[in-house]
Structures are given as C-alpha cells and as structure tokens.
Amino acid sequence: MLKMTHLSKVYRTEVVETYALRDFNIDVKEGEFVAVTGPSGSGKTTFLTIAGLLETFTGGTYHLDNLDVSNLDDNARSKIRNEKIGFIFQAFNLIPDLNVFDNVEVPLRYRGMKALERKERIMGALDRVGLASRAKHYPAELSGGQQQRVAIARALAGSPRLLLADEPTGNLDTQMARGVMELLEEIHRDGATIVMVTHDPELAARAQRNVHIIDGQVVDLAEDPRFHSAYVAAAGQVRG
Amino acid sequence: MLGYYLDLAVRSLKRSPGLTALMILIVGFGVAASMTSYSVFRAVSGDPIPWKSSRLFVPQIDIWGPRGHADGSSDNDPPDAMDYTDAVALMRDHRGKYQSAMYRVSPSVVPPDPHMHPINVGGHAVYSEFFAMLDVPFQFGGAWGADGDAKHAAAVVINSKLNQKLFGGANSVGKTLNIDGKDYRVVGVLNNWNPKPTFFDVVNTGGFTSGQEDMFLPFTRAIDVGMSNDGNTNCSEVPKGSGFVGLQQSSCVWIAYMVQLEDKAAVSAYKDYLDGYFRDQKASGRFNWALNNRLRDLPAWLESEHVVPSDTKISLLVALGLLVACLVNTAGLLLAKFLRRSSEIGVRRALGAPRMAIYVQFLVEAGMVGLTGGVLGLLLTWVGIHGVNWVLPKEIASLAHVDLSLLALTLVIAVVATMLAGLYPTFRASRVQPALQLKTN
Numbered sequence: 001m002l003k004m005t006h007l008s009k010v011y012r013t014e015v016v017e018t019y020a021l022r023d024f025n026i027d028v029k030e031g032e033f034v035a036v037t038g039p040s041g042s043g044k045t046t047f048l049t050i051a052g053l054l055e056t057f058t059g060g061t062y063h064l065d066n067l068d069v070s071n072l073d074d075n076a077r078s079k080i081r082n083e084k085i086g087f088i089f090q091a092f093n094l095i096p097d098l099n100v101f102d103n104v105e106v107p108l109r110y111r112g113m114k115a116l117e118r119k120e121r122i123m124g125a126l127d128r129v130g131l132a133s134r135a136k137h138y139p140a141e142l143s144g145g146q147q148q149r150v151a152i153a154r155a156l157a158g159s160p161r162l163l164l165a166d167e168p169t170g171n172l173d174t175q176m177a178r179g180v181m182e183l184l185e186e187i188h189r190d191g192a193t194i195v196m197v198t199h200d201p202e203l204a205a206r207a208q209r210n211v212h213i214i215d216g217q218v219v220d221l222a223e224d225p226r227f228h229s230a231y232v233a234a235a236g237q238v239r240g
Numbered sequence: 241m242l243g244y245y246l247d248l249a250v251r252s253l254k255r256s257p258g259l260t261a262l263m264i265l266i267v268g269f270g271v272a273a274s275m276t277s278y279s280v281f282r283a284v285s286g287d288p289i290p291w292k293s294s295r296l297f298v299p300q301i302d303i304w305g306p307r308g309h310a311d312g313s314s315d316n317d318p319p320d321a322m323d324y325t326d327a328v329a330l331m332r333d334h335r336g337k338y339q340s341a342m343y344r345v346s347p348s349v350v351p352p353d354p355h356m357h358p359i360n361v362g363g364h365a366v367y368s369e370f371f372a373m374l375d376v377p378f379q380f381g382g383a384w385g386a387d388g389d390a391k392h393a394a395a396v397v398i399n400s401k402l403n404q405k406l407f408g409g410a411n412s413v414g415k416t417l418n419i420d421g422k423d424y425r426v427v428g429v430l431n432n433w434n435p436k437p438t439f440f441d442v443v444n445t446g447g448f449t450s451g452q453e454d455m456f457l458p459f460t461r462a463i464d465v466g467m468s469n470d471g472n473t474n475c476s477e478v479p480k481g482s483g484f485v486g487l488q489q490s491s492c493v494w495i496a497y498m499v500q501l502e503d504k505a506a507v508s509a510y511k512d513y514l515d516g517y518f519r520d521q522k523a524s525g526r527f528n529w530a531l532n533n534r535l536r537d538l539p540a541w542l543e544s545e546h547v548v549p550s551d552t553k554i555s556l557l558v559a560l561g562l563l564v565a566c567l568v569n570t571a572g573l574l575l576a577k578f579l580r581r582s583s584e585i586g587v588r589r590a591l592g593a594p595r596m597a598i599y600v601q602f603l604v605e606a607g608m609v610g611l612t613g614g615v616l617g618l619l620l621t622w623v624g625i626h627g628v629n630w631v632l633p634k635e636i637a638s639l640a641h642v643d644l645s646l647l648a649l650t651l652v653i654a655v656v657a658t659m660l661a662g663l664y665p666t667f668r669a670s671r672v673q674p675a676l677q678l679k680t681n
Binding site: 154 | 248251596
C-alpha cells in the first residue's frame with residue numbers, strides 16, 4: 001500500500017543542508033495499522049506529509065497503492081489525496097465557518113460527486129462516528145473529542161485506501177483519547193490501512209506494528225545497540 | 241462548483257463585516273468617481289450622429305493666407321468658418337448631396353397670445369437641405385423646400401419646446417409667427433431636437449455654450465431682412481462697409497458650412513472642386529498665396545476644434561488614477577484577508593483541492609466584493625452625476641446622465657477591476673504550502 005525506498009528529504013539554505021529524512025525505508029501492507037513513533041524533530045511529521053503527498057521529497061522512490069508518485073504534478077497529487085488518502089490531524093483542522101455537515105463534505109466537493117451521493121456518504125460517516133445528530137452544529141459548539149470525531153468522519157467519507165493520522169489524540173484528554181483510539185481500531189478492523197504518528201507509547205502499543213524514527217531514519221529498537229536497553233525498559237513499562 | 245464558491249464567498253465576507261465593508265466602500269467610491277467623470281466625458285466626446293458622421297464634411301478655404309496665421313497659431317489651418325461670398329458661392333455650385341451654410345440668430349418672437357410678452361429665442365438661419373442632411377426629426381410638418389430657399393420664403397421651423405410655449409404643444413403648422421416684426425409661416429415642428437454638442441455649428445456655438453435651438457429659418461430670408469449674426473465673427477482686417485451689409489461684403493468669417501458626401505469618390509470630387517474654386521479665385525486676383533484648403537469629416541472636425549473640454553479629460557484621468565489607487569488598496573486588503581485563511585487553504589489542499597480550485601474560490605470572493613462595490617458605486621455614481629455641476633460648467637454637467645449602458649458598465653468595471661486587483665492575493669493564496677500550515681497547526 002505504502003512503500004518508500006531510500007527516500008530522503010533535504011531542506012537546503014545557502015549555507016546548510018538539513019536532512020529531515022535520510023535513506024528512509026518503510027513498507028506498509030494493505031490493511032495494516034502501523035504506529036510511527038520517535039522523539040520531537042525526528043522526522044515523523046515530515047514522513048507523514050510526504051506520505052500524504054503534501055510535500056515532495058528529494059531522493060528515493062515512493063509507491064502508493066502500487067503507483068510511483070515521485071514525479072506527479074499538482075493536479076495528479078491532489079486527485080490522489082482526494083480519492084485515496086484520508087487525513088486526521090492533531091489540531092482537528094476543521095473549518096470554523098462550516099458546520100459539521102459542510103466540513104465533512106469538503107473532500108467530496110472536490111471529487112465532483114452529486115449532491116445526493118454526498119449527503120448519503122456524509123450522514124453515513126457521521127453516523128459511524130456517532131455524530132449524525134450534530135450535523136448542523138459548528139465546530140466551536142463541539143468538544144475536542146467530538147471535533148476529532150468529525151475530522152475522522154471527514155477522512156472516512158471519501159472511502160480512502162489509506163488513513164494518515166498525526167497525533168490524533170494529542171489535543172484530547174485521556175477519556176476522549178480512548179474513545180478516538182477505539183474508533184480508529186474499529187475502522188482498522190473494518191479493513192482500513194492506518195498509519196498513525198504518535199508520541200504516546202501506550203497508543204503505539206495498540207497498533208499492529210511500530211516503526212521508530214530517529215534522526216530521519218527508521219530504526220529497529222530491539223536490534224539497534226544504541227537503543228536496546230531503553231527499549232527493554234520502555235516495553236516493560238507499557239506491559240506493566 | 242460555482243454555487244459552492246459563491247456560498248463560501250458569502251460566508252467569508254460575513255465573517256469579517258468590518259473589513260468587507262471597507263473593501264466595498266473603497267471599490268464603490270473608486271468606481272463611482274471614475275464613472276461619474278466618464279459619464280461627463282462620454283456626453284461631451286461621443287459621436288453626436290454616429291450613423292452619418294463619416295459622410296458629413298466641413299470645407300475650409302484659406303481666404304486669409306499667411307496673414308491669417310500670424311497670431312501665434314502653428315497649425316497653418318485656414319479659418320474655421322466662411323465669409324459670405326464663399327458660403328453663397330459653394331451653395332450655388334451645389335456639389336454635395338446635401339449642403340447648408342448657416343449662422344446663428346437670436347431674434348425676438350411675438351407670441352400669438354396677446355397676453356404674453358415678446359421673447360428672445362435662439363436658432364439658426366440655414367438652407368432647406370440642412371434638415372435632410374442631419375436627419376432632423378419632425379413632430380409636425382417638415383422643412384421648407386428648395387424653392388423656399390430660392391424665393392427667400394418667410395417660413396420657419398420651430399422646436400417642440402417653443403411650440404409648447406407658443407401653441408400649447410398643438411400642431412402649429414400653417415400658423416403665423418411674428419419674428420423681429422415680420423410674419424413667418426410655421427412649416428414644421430421639430431421633435432425636441434437639440435443635439436449636444438451643437439455639432440453642425442461648433443464655430444458659433446463652441447459645441448456646448450449656446451442655449452436651445454428654438455427655431456430655424458431660411459438663410460436667404462434671414463439675409464434679406466438683415467437678421468444679424470449672433471455667433472462669432474473673425475476678421476483679418478477691418479471691414480470696409482458698416483453694419484450687416486458691410487459684414488457680408490467683408491472677408492470676415494462668420495458662416496458655418498457642412499456638406500454631405502456619400503463615398504470616397506464624392507469626397508475626392510468635392511476636394512477637387514474646392515481646390516478648383518480656390519484657383520479660380522486666385523486667378524481673379526483675390527488671393528496671392530498657395531492652396532491651403534481642408535475638407536474634414538465630422539469626427540476629425542470636432543477633434544480639430546477641440547470640442548471636448550480639456551477639464552473633462554483631466555477629471556477623467558484623475559478619476560481613473562483614483563480608481564487605480566482604490567484597487568491597489570483593495571488588493572492589499574484582499575491579500576491580508578486571504579492569507580489570514582492560510583490554515584483553511586492548507587486543509588482544503590490536504591483534502592484534495594488542486595491549486596486551481598483554491599484560485600477560483602478566492603477569485604469568486606474577490607468578484608463578489610467587486611459586484612457589491614459596483615452596486616454601491618451605482619448609487620454613488622447617481623449622486624455624483626447630480627452633483628457634478630459643482631465642479632464643471634453647468635452646460636457640460638447637465639449633459640451627464642445615467643442610462644442602462646452606464647449601469648452595466650459600472651458593474652462590469654467594478655467586478656473586472658476588483659478581480660484584477662484580486663489576482664495577486666489569489667495567486668498567493670493558491671501557493672500556500674499545505675504541509676507547512678498543517679505542521680504549524
């Protein structure tokens with residue numbers, strides 16, 4: 001579903017080159033739920049924005065749903081984002097002027113879908129996240145957890161092949177975070193491929209597979225001698 | 241999608257009413273200032289007889305020679321009017337389809353109602369072909385015929401306004417009118433014909449400064465009765481004779497002349513005739529300088545006579561400058577407004593909006609500001625046109641008016657200009673990097 005090979009992302013200024021990702025390799029299979037973890041500044045969000053075709057990369061290859069997306073123009077990238085990818089952001093990123101219904105409608109509008117089909121999909125997605133009764137409410141009238149559920153409904157409405165979540169519970173309290181996580185797990189059980197960036201080892205542990213990024217590279221915590229002892233300690237805490 | 245973009249534009253404009261009102265005010269004032277000035281400019285610079293102006297010509301004969309150009313004039317142009325001798329000679333030779341010599345008169349008229357006092361009226365002494373040449377519309381009756389010119393008929397054509405004043409607006413054809421103490425028979429009533437500029441005689445009217453054209457009477461009759469010239473008279477030397485007869489015998493120019501020529505061949509033939517006439521006069525010893533005639537069509541003639549007042553051109557330029565300044569300000573406000581929504585743009589891009597979709601969305605919003613500003617501009621233009629006599633001469637200001645074409649033009653200019661002003665802000669909005677915005681959030 002998502003395969004990056006020897007991928008690199010370099011930010012260049014006149015005096016310095018900064019590698020956000022370096023020789024980055026990842027292969028996410030269809031139907032997998034992968035958690036991407038790592039310290040701040042390790043390159044997690046850069047990986048996610050490149051995976052979501054929001055940003056270009058400097059070297060390497062990237063295949064999404066068996067399509068090489070390295071050299072696509074803006075229109076083609078937008079079309080793939082619209083049809084194959086669903087985004088869930090830490091800050092929800094709902095549009096404050098639009099009510100819940102209209103927020104969920106945004107990606108469907110750019111797909112040129114007929115009004116009746118849009119309505120069916122929107123209400124179906126809202127029903128799935130338990131907010132069908134709040135369709136006419138505005139984001140400011142909802143709690144953080146409800147706003148994130150609306151964002152998830154917006155991501156689901158277009159039936160994407162890949163769901164990218166960036167710290168989806170980062171702005172929520174524990175109870176709300178648990179609810180959102182349970183919703184993601186349910187969506188995964190229904191067959192969705194999910195890649196979730198998170199700081200939280202407890203959330204990461206609920207994913208099928210963990211990928212750890214340090215200094216722009218994927219590392220195997222269990223095998224890499226630099227992190228082995230820390231990994232064992234952290235794993236013990238999570239189990240305890 | 242247009243409906244969606246319109247809906248988004250309305251929501252966006254409602255979200256920041258203060259900023260929206262400011263932009264609409266700026267566009268409205270800018271458009272109103274330029275359209276008010278344009279309406280004046282249009283009124284004074286438009287073709288007064290567009291269906292025929294290219295077939296109407298004004299001949300000029302250089303009867304003064306170099307001494308007539310010694311007053312600092314650098315264009316070497318012949319006098320812009322004719323003396324009596326040449327005007328009558330050209331009428332007698334009758335080389336155009338229609339032609340008329342004319343001069344401005346201002347006689348007094350004794351109303352048929354004995355209770356009314358005599359009134360001064362303005363008008364022209366013309367030949368009968370004047371009416372056919374200029375497609376003058378009649379409400380009642382018609383012009384006198386060619387025999388009326390030949391027989392110096394005591395006939396008169398009056399305008400509808402004078403007909404209303406003297407005869408209550410009824411059909412007055414056949415009635416008698418006392419003009420300067422002599423009886424004239426009314427042969428026609430014009431259908432409120434009072435073109436501005438008075439293109440047929442800009443020499444004697446300046447185009448705009450004369451009053452109403454109340455009446456027209458035969459040139460030959462006016463000369464017979466000594467009805468004096470109420471227009472301009474220019475002389476290169478002091479007339480030898482005195483009075484109106486002395487004027488007719490002098491080389492002073494005071495008679496306007498217009499001729500209708502149907503095609504290029506007719507124009508060429510008339511030019512040859514005019515040059516031949518000059519050579520004949522030169523051979524007879526009247527002139528001793530080189531040929532220097534002119535034959536301009538009406539648009540070229542109005543241009544050469546500077547009929548369009550220069551202050552209307554200047555005010556139009558100033559107003560257009562103001563519009564540009566307003567649009568630059570609008571562009572700045574739009575830029576600030578659009579970039580404040582970078583977060584929304586980032587989300588839309590992440591959810592699949594291509595750059596073009598963002599571009600169109602914000603361009604529609606700019607267009608809506610322009611349309612609303614245009615509606616406000618219409619109201620302000622209406623106010624401006626009614627207040628333009630504060631800054632321009634009354635006779636010029638009174639020509640400005642609001643009509644459908646001005647309404648449509650105001651709206652189109654407002655929308656197009658605002659969308660042009662919105663091009664850069666819209667371009668910047670469409671270039672917002674979604675990854676950067678989403679990372680920032």
